[in-house]
Amino acid sequence: MTQNILELKDVQKRFGKTEIIRGLNLEVRKGERLAVIGPNGAGKSTLFHLISGRLSVSAGEIWFDGDRINGRNAQQIYQRGLSRSFQITNLFSRQTVYENILSAAMWAQGYRYTFWKRISQLQPLHDRAQEVLELIGLAARRNVSVNLLTYAEQRALEIGMAVAGGGHTILLDEPTAGMSRGESDAAIELIKTVSTGKTLLIVEHDMGVVFGLADRVAVVVYGQVIACDTPENIRANAKVQEAYLGVKKDQKKGVVDGIA
Numbered sequence: 001m002t003q004n005i006l007e008l009k010d011v012q013k014r015f016g017k018t019e020i021i022r023g024l025n026l027e028v029r030k031g032e033r034l035a036v037i038g039p040n041g042a043g044k045s046t047l048f049h050l051i052s053g054r055l056s057v058s059a060g061e062i063w064f065d066g067d068r069i070n071g072r073n074a075q076q077i078y079q080r081g082l083s084r085s086f087q088i089t090n091l092f093s094r095q096t097v098y099e100n101i102l103s104a105a106m107w108a109q110g111y112r113y114t115f116w117k118r119i120s121q122l123q124p125l126h127d128r129a130q131e132v133l134e135l136i137g138l139a140a141r142r143n144v145s146v147n148l149l150t151y152a153e154q155r156a157l158e159i160g161m162a163v164a165g166g167g168h169t170i171l172l173d174e175p176t177a178g179m180s181r182g183e184s185d186a187a188i189e190l191i192k193t194v195s196t197g198k199t200l201l202i203v204e205h206d207m208g209v210v211f212g213l214a215d216r217v218a219v220v221v222y223g224q225v226i227a228c229d230t231p232e233n234i235r236a237n238a239k240v241q242e243a244y245l246g247v248k249k250d251q252k253k254g255v256v257d258g259i260a
């Protein structure tokens, strides 16, 4: 029997009068790697904000690990085991790599940054921060200010901060955006490593990353999931090819082959 770790039931999100998420249903299985793809503006990031508690739903239900989580705040959801990536803009750019990882681990435990001095006594959090540093390959950059890291290193740090809290489910929003092919390949390996034994949801535009990582792919178009299936079946799905790309297969075959 398949166990779902996350379920979205008829979720809606409006900004003012504009409906962005329009009755979205999605089931995520425990331990799977699920990629969320779709055209620009389809609502993928909004969907992640709803799941992680950064935004509240206008209607519908979100269930995570047996609990209804819509209505709970981001930290409560994080503490239940759902970690999401921090954007670069959320990193403390003048703090070191280590301090950023430690801050993320602290936040997951419910500490605020003002507890900084007392945290030196909290050895388990330091141990966790060191473990994550090694996991993401930044141990040698431990004491470097974040603003001196390369772009790829900053993205790796974001992933590290997402997993620092030890959540069993990880949300990553476009973790390879702006990377070269080589950097993306390294990021795929890193994401595989950090998500081993966990559930992963990833919003991703790069189809090489999607097909290199995902067990299943959910296609979001105009605020709804129009298909959720294995990469092979998504590749062959005519509805996806038309709706996702907005073209008929014979009109733009090369591009369709690109996604497929």
Ligand SMILES: Nc1ncnc2c1ncn2[C@@H]1O[C@H](COP(=O)(O)OP(=O)(O)OP(=O)(O)O)[C@@H](O)[C@H]1O
Pocket (backbone or CB within 6 Å): 015, 020, 038, 039, 040, 041, 042, 043, 044, 045, 046, 047
């Ligand atoms: N806070 C907000 N207020 C009003 N409109 C918003 C807000 N956040 C997002 N939107 C709108 O919702 C729509 C979906 O945005 P979202 O960022 O979720 O799409 P996306 O699928 O992640 O797009 P992309 O692939 O380009 O990142 C867009 O039209 C966006 O302008």
